[in-house]
Amino acid sequence: REEKQLELTLEALISQVADLKNSLVSFIYKLENEYDRLTWPSVLDSFALLSGQLNTLNKVLKHEKTPLLRNQVIIPLVLSPDRDEEIMRQTEGRVPVFSHEVVPDHLRTKPDPEVEEQEKQLITDAARISPDVAQKQIQSLNKMCSNLLEKISKEERESESGGLRQNKQTFNPADTNALVAAVAFGKGLSNRRPPGSGGSVQSGQPGAGAIIAGASGMQQVPMSGAPAQQQPMLAGVQMAQAGQPGKMPSGIKTNIKSASMHPYQR
Numbered sequence: 001r002e003e004k005q006l007e008l009t010l011e012a013l014i015s016q017v018a019d020l021k022n023s024l025v026s027f028i029y030k031l032e033n034e035y036d037r038l039t040w041p042s043v044l045d046s047f048a049l050l051s052g053q054l055n056t057l058n059k060v061l062k063h064e065k066t067p068l069l070r071n072q073v074i075i076p077l078v079l080s081p082d083r084d085e086e087i088m089r090q091t092e093g094r095v096p097v098f099s100h101e102v103v104p105d106h107l108r109t110k111p112d113p114e115v116e117e118q119e120k121q122l123i124t125d126a127a128r129i130s131p132d133v134a135q136k137q138i139q140s141l142n143k144m145c146s147n148l149l150e151k152i153s154k155e156e157r158e159s160e161s162g163g164l165r166q167n168k169q170t171f172n173p174a175d176t177n178a179l180v181a182a183v184a185f186g187k188g189l190s191n192r193r194p195p196g197s198g199g200s201v202q203s204g205q206p207g208a209g210a211i212i213a214g215a216s217g218m219q220q221v222p223m224s225g226a227p228a229q230q231q232p233m234l235a236g237v238q239m240a241q242a243g244q245p246g247k248m249p250s251g252i253k254t255n256i257k258s259a260s261m262h263p264y265q266r
Contacts, residue, residue, distance in 0.1 A: 002067065009066050016057045023049050076103055 027046040030038055060066060081099045088096055095102060110116060129137075181187040 005065065006067050012060050013057070016053065016060060020050070020053045020057065023053060074107055076107065079103060
């Protein structure tokens with residue numbers, strides 16, 4: 001009966017370990033070949049699957065009907081330096097032979113002597129520390145870890161805020177392009193003239209329209225004591241215009257008003 005129970009337990013353990021191995025192989029394959037399109041939710045799903053399989057394996061080992069495997073002793077019956085196909089199949093090619101060289105490594109139930117000695121030394125050193133000293137060391141370690149985590153969080157926040165400041169756009173590309181096009185090519189500029197610039201202007205006389213407009217708004221006002229000088233002055237202006245061939249006659253009109261109609265009188 002015990003042998004039957006042990007056989008059933010071993011079959012259940014082999015099945016659980018095989019499922020766990022397949023999950024590990026699949027996860028390692030994703031990490032090595034699909035790392036460029038691997039997402040964090042997918043990694044979390046893989047970890048959750050592995051954690052569930054490990055919990056199931058522990059439940060099988062802790063079940064009340066599971067015999068204590070630590071009380072079982074495995075003894076190699078045959079050791080041979082020749083290649084064993086059955087062992088190759090069972091171990092998936094990892095162990096080709098079952099010889100004196102591999103048996104101590106595969107059937108060892110205790111760690112290496114060097115590792116075991118180091119573990120004993122650590123246990124001895126830990127036993128020498130009093131509870132008060134151990135509590136102080138624990139508090140000091142927790143404080144150091146808290147400070148380190150706070151610094152890491154602060155650095156992350158500063159880096160995120162710095163990245164946001166660097167990525168913030170301080171100009172409008174559309175306005176910049178429109179300004180460059182207007183300065184370089186005159187795009188979008190209006191051809192309208194300023195108000196009061198009426199009158200015909202020749203292409204070879206820039207600014208003449210402004211001069212004529214300014215002159216048309218002028219009014220000649222006779223000054224007292226010099227009435228005899230008005231007619232010769234007007235005649236001189238007309239003769240000067242007539243003596244310039246190829247130019248348009250001036251459109252200046254002179255309105256002579258009496259002193260009583262002075263525009264600046266109030």
